[in-house]
Amino acid sequence: MSSDPLLRQVLSGVDGSDERLNEIVSSLITHLHAFVSEVRPTEREWLAGLDFLTETGQRWCGPHRNEFILLSDMLGLTTAVDDVNHVGAAGMTPSSVQGPFHSPAPVRELGDWIATGPERERGTPAVVHGRVLGTDGTPVPGALVDVWQADDTGLYDSQDEQQDLGNLRALLTTGHDGGYWFRTIRPSSYPVPVDGTAGRLLKAIGRHPMRPAHVHVQVSAPGYRPLTTHVFLAGDPYLGSDAAYAVKPELVREPVRREAPDERWGMETPFEELEFDLRLVREEER
Numbered sequence: 001m002s003s004d005p006l007l008r009q010v011l012s013g014v015d016g017s018d019e020r021l022n023e024i025v026s027s028l029i030t031h032l033h034a035f036v037s038e039v040r041p042t043e044r045e046w047l048a049g050l051d052f053l054t055e056t057g058q059r060w061c062g063p064h065r066n067e068f069i070l071l072s073d074m075l076g077l078t079t080a081v082d083d084v085n086h087v088g089a090a091g092m093t094p095s096s097v098q099g100p101f102h103s104p105a106p107v108r109e110l111g112d113w114i115a116t117g118p119e120r121e122r123g124t125p126a127v128v129h130g131r132v133l134g135t136d137g138t139p140v141p142g143a144l145v146d147v148w149q150a151d152d153t154g155l156y157d158s159q160d161e162q163q164d165l166g167n168l169r170a171l172l173t174t175g176h177d178g179g180y181w182f183r184t185i186r187p188s189s190y191p192v193p194v195d196g197t198a199g200r201l202l203k204a205i206g207r208h209p210m211r212p213a214h215v216h217v218q219v220s221a222p223g224y225r226p227l228t229t230h231v232f233l234a235g236d237p238y239l240g241s242d243a244a245y246a247v248k249p250e251l252v253r254e255p256v257r258r259e260a261p262d263e264r265w266g267m268e269t270p271f272e273e274l275e276f277d278l279r280l281v282r283e284e285e286r
């Protein structure tokens with residue numbers, strides 16, 4: 001129990017019927033009181049903090065945007081929550097944050113081009129492929145692989161009027177060998193949205209808003225725990241300072257430059273090949 005009478009009094013009022021909620025709220029109150037004792041904010045500073053949170057909710061949250069999620073990402077909290085909930089079983093692909101740009105993807109066939117707009121002419125052609133496997137290496141046929149990425153200028157379809165909705169997204173089903181593949185363009189690194197309160201905070205504390213180039217992947221298959229993760233491109237200058245703190249070394253892959261056309265992948269010009277296997281944990285595995 002705390003020796004601070006005010007804190008003791010506030011904590012003694014936490015007595016709901018949900019024990020877990022009591023635990024969460026008590027801990028939050030304790031940490032916030034410790035913050036006030038340590039930082040000793042002026043009343044003006046405290047109100048500025050409350051105004052910041054009010055603006056975040058009132059102006060920057062709605063059906064198509066949630067600035068609180070972005071703030072959670074930018075402060076490393078989403079990754080911290082991910083870390084405590086997805087303690088990796090040996091051999092599984094680590095998870096990482098979903099981010100705000102996931103939306104329902106068009107169903108596509110293995111090997112389809114997912115870059116269907118002008119970016120296909122501008123960008124570096126790429127083949128992304130891999131297999132969905134159990135942690136013991138068993139192939140997982142029929143797994144759903146949902147992928148989404150930004151274009152060569154760092155924009156997602158929902159941020160860019162020149163892209164049709166569904167561009168650079170796909171919902172694929174793995175083949176009998178657990179394999180998946182698609183043709184696309186190399187994604188670019190990009191800044192997270194900076195026009196709202198999260199951007200203002202980043203600027204105020206002197207942090208850049210960039211995320212290293214990546215493709216998002218979400219996999220699900222009966223009998224396995226679903227996985228949300230990214231594959232990052234080796235060599236990106238922002239790998240060591242991702243604004244969303246989502247990079248894990250096991251998720252970084254080196255794209256291999258192929259100079260010759262390749263019939264196997266249906267590529268008629270030089271391209272980059274990126275291989276990324278996804279290892280899933282069985283539901284019952286710990």
Ligand code: BEZ
Nearest residue numbers: 073098099100101192244
């Ligand atoms: C993204 O990769 O889409 C993303 C993740 C966290 C914050 C902003 C964007």
Ligand code: FE
Nearest residue numbers: 099101150216
């Ligand atoms: Fe992203």
